[in-house]
Amino acid sequence: xxxxxxxxxxxxxxxxxxxxxxxxxxxxxxxxxxxxxxxxxxxxxxxxxxxxxxxxxxxxxxxxxxxxxxxxxxxxxxxxxxxxxxxxxxxxxxxxxxxxxxxxxxxxxxxxxxxxxxxxxxxxxxxxxxxxxxxxxxxxxxxxxxxxxxxxxxxxxxxxxxxxxxxxxxxxxxxxxxxxxxxxxxxxxxxxxxxxxxxxxxxxxxxxxxxxxxxxxxxxxxxxxxxxxxxxxxxxxxxxxxxxxxxxxxxxxxxxxxxxxxxxxxxxxxxxxxxxxxxxxxxxxxxxxxxxxxxxxxxxxxxxxxxxxxxxxxxxxxxxxxxxxxxxxxxxxxxxxxxxxxxxxxxxxxxxxxxxxxxxxxxxxxxxxxxxxxxxxxxxxxxxxxxxxxxxxxxxxxxxxxxxxxxxxxxxxxxxxxxxxxxxxxxxxxxxxxxxxxxxxxxxxxxxxxxxxxxxxxxxxxxxxxxxxxxxxxxxxxxxxxxxxxxxxxxxxxxxxxxxxxxxxxxxxxxxxxxxxxxxxxxxxxxxxxxxxxxxxxxxxxxxxxxxxxxxxxxxxxxxxxxxxxxxxxxxx
Numbered sequence: 044x045x046x047x048x049x050x051x052x053x054x055x056x057x058x059x060x061x062x063x064x065x066x067x068x069x070x071x072x073x074x075x076x077x078x079x080x081x082x083x084x085x086x087x088x089x090x091x092x093x094x095x096x097x098x099x100x101x102x103x104x105x106x107x108x109x110x111x112x113x114x115x116x117x118x119x120x121x122x123x124x125x126x127x128x129x130x131x132x133x134x135x136x137x138x139x140x141x142x143x144x145x146x147x148x149x150x151x152x153x154x155x156x157x158x159x160x161x162x163x164x165x166x167x168x169x170x171x172x173x174x175x176x177x178x179x180x181x182x183x184x185x186x187x188x189x190x191x192x193x194x195x196x197x198x199x200x201x202x203x204x205x206x207x208x209x210x211x212x213x214x215x216x217x218x219x220x221x222x223x224x225x226x227x228x229x230x231x232x233x234x235x236x237x238x239x240x241x242x243x244x245x246x247x248x249x250x251x252x253x254x255x256x257x258x259x260x261x262x263x264x265x266x267x268x269x270x271x272x273x274x275x276x277x278x279x280x281x282x283x284x285x286x287x288x289x290x291x292x293x294x295x296x297x298x299x300x301x302x303x304x305x306x307x308x309x310x311x312x313x314x315x316x317x318x319x320x321x322x323x324x325x326x327x328x329x330x331x332x333x334x335x336x337x338x339x340x341x342x343x344x345x346x347x348x349x350x351x352x353x354x355x356x357x358x359x360x361x362x363x364x365x366x367x368x369x370x371x372x373x374x375x376x377x378x379x380x381x382x383x384x385x386x387x388x389x390x391x392x393x394x395x396x397x398x399x400x401x402x403x404x405x406x407x408x409x410x411x412x413x414x415x416x417x418x419x420x421x422x423x424x425x426x427x428x429x430x431x432x433x434x435x436x437x438x439x440x441x442x443x444x445x446x447x448x449x450x451x452x453x454x455x456x457x458x459x460x461x462x463x464x465x466x467x468x469x470x471x472x473x474x475x476x477x478x479x480x481x482x483x484x485x486x487x488x489x490x491x492x493x494x495x496x497x498x499x500x501x502x503x504x505x506x507x508x509x510x511x512x513x514x515x516x517x518x519x520x521x522x523x524x525x526x527x528x529x530x531x532x533x534x535x536x537x538x539x540x541x542x543x544x545x546x547x548x549x550x551x552x553x554x555x556x557x558x559x560x561x562x563x564x565x566x567x568x569x570x571x572x573x574x575x576x577x578x579x580x581x582x583x584x585x586x587x588x589x590x591x592x593x594x595x596x597x598x599x600x601x602x603x604x605x606x607x608x609x610x611x612x613x614x615x616x
Contacts, residue, residue: 213247
């Protein structure tokens with residue numbers, strides 16, 4: 044191909060890249076007004092601090108990776124170059140999101156023709172959910188870009204001499220899995236497509252994944268391929284109380300779940316993962332009908348138009364981003380854009396899968412993998428570029444190739460998919476979820492803005508009086524700020540919510556120590572040790588309580604008047 048023709052061939056992808064980058068930069072710059080821009084919460088906060096430690100040369104804290112480590116290392120590289128901050132990573136991710144749109148255009152052009160490629164690329168460029176994730180310190184932006192680069196290499200590999208094309212595809216597939224482990228399902232699809240050159244593909248994947256596996260073995264002494272959280276994630280979405288477990292956030296219930304393997308005599312990250320897998324198998328075999336109903340419900344969520352949150356609500360971000368206000372919304376009978384994308388993609392899969400069996404198989408397998416665990420917008424996001432390709436193919440088919448009878452059948456299928464995606468989706472949430480706001484309070488506390496953090500914890504406790512974590516925040520900060528009446532009320536609420544929780548005993552022991560009440564502190568610290576004999580903090584508090592009681596038996600002058608100390612927690616028998 045001569046240079047001018049080659050330039051013209053890449054022109055649609057270049058235009059798509061420019062459009063995608065423009066809207067993403069507009070979103071990121073507007074998002075700076077959000078209080079969460081510089082205060083990421085939950086997984087994003089975990090990624091950020093892990094990246095800060097890596098950039099500072101401190102290494103990884105866990106002997107075995109809990110989550111796939113690819114994104115934290117990527118984030119660390121940005122922070123190492125640009126320094127600590129929250130704008131540079133988002134700008135880099137805006138470029139990645141634009142590259143994803145361009146790759147989608149290139150794949151569509153190669154497989155279906157220029158019109159489909161341009162349509163699919165623009166759909167990805169303007170897809171509100173993808174724009175949102177490109178502005179968050181989370182893995183989808185990097186994972187989806189690597190995924191589409193993998194598929195682009197796989198489309199080109201048969202034209203390459205030798206096996207280098209498949210080696211590159213395997214390397215990219217392995218890197219994708221290091222960022223997003225469920226992407227491993229792409230490997231068997233690509234291996235079948237590679238046929239005799241499959242060893243090259245697998246060699247590339249091994250080159251990418253082996254350093255992670257070897258690090259897990261050398262540091263933790265456990266053979267974990269990528270990370271050790273697969274078992275617990277599978278259990279979260281596959282148990283009789285899956286709605287409650289999926290809704291768990293860091294706090295008392297999550298800590299109790301994480302400790303469950305150890306309480307059953309299971310130690311080690313990989314054995315703990317297998318422990319949860321065995322629980323899922325036990326549930327599926329003991330209640331097969333309930334298990335199948337649950338899978339059907341998750342499949343319904345996968346195909347629904349609502350962007351289901353994982354760490355924080357997505358729709359409230361529209362308040363700060365005009366881009367999202369235009370490109371991510373819900374009205375009665377339409378959850379845009381997924382509610383429009385899905386029916387078109389279903390038609391496209393039906394009429395065009397023979398032209399793109401690798402893309403079709405990848406779409407189906409990735410979707411089933413998401414549903415096998417649990418469904419959120421973040422985990423569904425890698426499907427969007429693939430669905431966009433088939434949606435654009437459906438539009439071209441209907442406009443150019445379809446016969447009247449086929450068009451009528453496809454219209455019926457599309458209508459059924461449209462109703463499935465849009466019926467019963469409900470209104471957009473207007474306020475951020477409780478645990479995200481608690482994360483914001485944590486950031487305020489970390490920044491030394493304790494009065495603001497306490498006020499936020501108090502508001503959350505009023506709005507959700509059953510929130511252990513909100514009352515816990517009130518108790519801690521009120522104690523530090525010298526407001527014993529507030530601390531006392533919060534501690535009473537904590538005990539009423541969860542008297543047997545380890546952190547309840549720990550916070551009560553600490554407050555009793557601060558009040559000079561050695562006997563009460565001893566009672567609470569002993570209870571904490573009984574709940575978790577391995578807790579260094581519990582043993583330290585117990586030693587401090589006994590030392591205090593030895594130096595000042597009977598407590599401070601006037602005794603310990605706080606009601607929280609009147610009825611101490613019962614000791615374990």
